[in-house]
Amino acid sequence: MIRGRFAPTPSGLMHIGNIWAALLAWLQTRHANGQFVLRMEDIDKPRCRPELAEQALADLRWLGIDWDEGPDIGGPFAPYTQSERDEWYAAALDRLEQNGLLYPCFCSRAELLAVASAPHGLSEEGPAYGGTCRCLSPEEQKKRKAIKAPSLRFRIGEDHSSISFHDEAAGKQTFAADAGGDFVVRRADGIVSYQLAVVVDDAAMGITDVLRGYDLLDSTPRQLMLYEALSLPAPRFAHVPLLMGEDGKRLAKRHGDTSIAGLRAAGVAPAHIIGWLARLAGQTDVFKPLSAAELVQGFRLDLVPTEPFIIDSTAMKQLMRI
Structure with a gap:
């Protein structure tokens, strides 16, 4: 069914x-x-x-x-209601962190917007992230945490060169996995991102088919990476x-x-x-x-x-x- x-x-x-x-x-x-x-x-x-x-x-x-x-x-x-599901999101974040797939990001909004003004710096998902905080040492992370609360980003693996899937409405889709760079799964203010919450909830609720607007097509590759990282079954997608x-x-x-x-x-x-x-x-x-x-x-x-x-x-x- x-x-x-x-x-x-x-x-x-x-x-x-x-x-x-x-x-x-x-x-x-x-x-x-x-x-x-x-x-x-x-x-x-x-x-x-x-x-x-x-x-x-x-x-x-x-x-x-x-x-x-x-x-x-x-x-x-x-x-x-998502506001009542924090424990599910916390468990998913813990699993991703234990697998080394998250890292703290201290980039300010102004810095990210500056990237967006550069050629090819903006995608449908927002500014492409250049990985500024990806390789910070533990010491540097600790130093920056004392000044600014970080967001958490999902580390896209080098084994993901592209992601392809069949869309029930839009047909075959192929995206470069790193087109938008490593993406935020928890904001600096502690709010979990749409990308993580929707994956956790759809999997937990046994959703097999997701039909939604075409504006969310670019979100699908990121969500598919999260499904894989969390060992969760992905639904079929249709973007109208x-x-x-x-x-x-x-x-x-x-x-x-x-x-x-x-x-x-x-x-x-x-x-x-x-x-x-x-x-x-x-x-x-x-x-x-x-x-x-x-x-x-x-x-x-x-x-x-x-x-x-x-x-x-x-x-x-x-x-x-x-």
Whole structure:
């Protein structure tokens, strides 16, 4: 049985871009008669708010997207809220450290941004790290720790020249393993990185299939390295195109109110939102109101277009008048 998931970050209201990924992940799982898990990724506590987590659950339910396990209903792999899972992350960090795969990094944000301004210094994952702190002696590490709390970086092995995997939506992918350099698994403020937390949680919860936005494709090689280093089974991945604003950037607040709460307040029915997204995803030939459940039986991932969608004022008007 496949196990899929949706894992929102409650740092803002859910918008149609979030629901796009949630709906496709849900349809993929339900079409295969699998189990769907909802996990709240609130590991970055200063950015996340409990009321937004509650709103996300309400938005998903309103749209007809349900789950078999989650923060509100529990399940065999609880807790389903990252802020309650620190012991799992600590255990993973201990294992990586015991295997000599971590080292402290004392580089400041300003130093890392300076690297980003250099030619080829910036990747989708941020500034490529040049390894400044990789070979510091124990004495030098101790000296610097007295001045600044370090982050922890994962040491990419020399045996990793490239990483290839088949993406269920984007096809075969190959990345240079060291394209972004050694990456952070715990920040200087003690917060565990997304890369580590998502690997630990997906493995612990038995997730077999991860469908998410194309913006996270570059994260996959790093996560695959962590799965291998922790001797954990990796899921299958599918990265779908994003909904973009007219400026060509990922849909966000600056593009106007596309939140589910805002659409609901404006009187847009849930079937209108689902039907609109279904047409974008190639699951129907025309825009028409549909429930999420009506799309399950005929769902086909291969029909989802591979190019991002520009959500302009015309597209929003179309949504409002279905």
